[in-house]
């Protein structure tokens with residue numbers, strides 16, 4: 486069967502997404518708009534753009550149109566298994582991103598300084614998903630016993646690696662330092678956080694902190710003394726954090742930390758999201774700044790599933806849809822120092838997500854073997870990455886078969 490070649494078009498727009506409810510928090514838009522794309526760039530967002538000006542028109546009425554979603558905590562360095570391990574923890578980015586409307590994923594510390602170059606060449610450069618990385622303060626990354634040995638926390642090496650790959654690296658990750666050895670000269674309570682913050686200072690980037698409180702290193706001290714404004718605390722609603730007091734109220738130090746510029750990220754994960762913390766906190770006005778999955782092979786079929794399910798959980802805990810979109814677009818974009826992403830301004834890269842907002846009865850689970858029953862669920866219907874349709878499971882962009890040309894056809 487012959488394939489027709491794409492015809493050059495004299496029309497100004499290559500793609501027009503017509504008639505959807507556009508939610509673009511950065512630009513204060515929540516209403517019916519058309520989104521016009523020229524090549525890999527957003528050309529215009531406006532009511533009633535003339536379809537004759539576009540080579541291709543997709544009717545997205547009845548759907549939610551948002552900037553491409555950013556998942557700022559995931560694990561996608563799938564080409565490396567730590568020594569002695571049969572496999573790593575990571576998922577294949579393109580297999581999980583677009584089906585949730587995500588066009589950008591941030592790998593949070595799967596690679597340390599010693600493997601960043603391998604990560605770049607074997608994964609980041611080959612993926613269609615845009616991938617950034619936090620460099621683990623542990624030079625060998627994760628996961629293994631080496632994460633408990635402070636001799637592997639190399640602030641200079643981590644910082645110089647971040648600076649060597651400025652297009653990829655967005656900060657430093659402090660992680661998985663839960664040693665149960667008695668504290669000694671080497672194993673000090675704050676060894677991991679202190680070295681990560683030192684690296685952050687050396688490279689001028691934020692630190693993302695994964696943390697396990699102990700009596701010698703308390704959660705309020707982390708938030709109020711150790712972290713710097715702009716640093717990100719991930720796994721905010723994990724069981725181990727004192728979020729809610731005995732009377733059911735959100736601890737005051739959380740609001741104080743937010744006032745001093747500490748950023749709170751969801752980082753769902755296999756063990757880090759409890760409705761018993763999240764529901765009362767959100768009800769009392771303490772919602773996360775950003776929504777993220779912490780997606781890896783041990784939660785992709787378990788408590789997390791994907792980004793759109795994680796967003797739907799926050800939606801059903803009472804956060805409005807525009808705020809959920811803000812927490813999944815412009816907020817994470819600014820947290821990672823990439824404010825050019827996460828919005829649909831003219832001139833921005835044409836990363837766009839189209840969702841169906843389902844209504845009905847839906848169960849959602851957390852990491853503590855508990856559930857909520859919600860009445861709304863986001864379901865990705867179309868994803869555009871740099872102007873190309875990369876996910877269209879229901880054929881939104883295709884003709885009905887009775888109207889399709891006789892031969893196989895290609896997109897203009």
Ligand SMILES: [Zn+2]
Nearest residue numbers: 558559593779
């Ligand atoms: Zn993680």
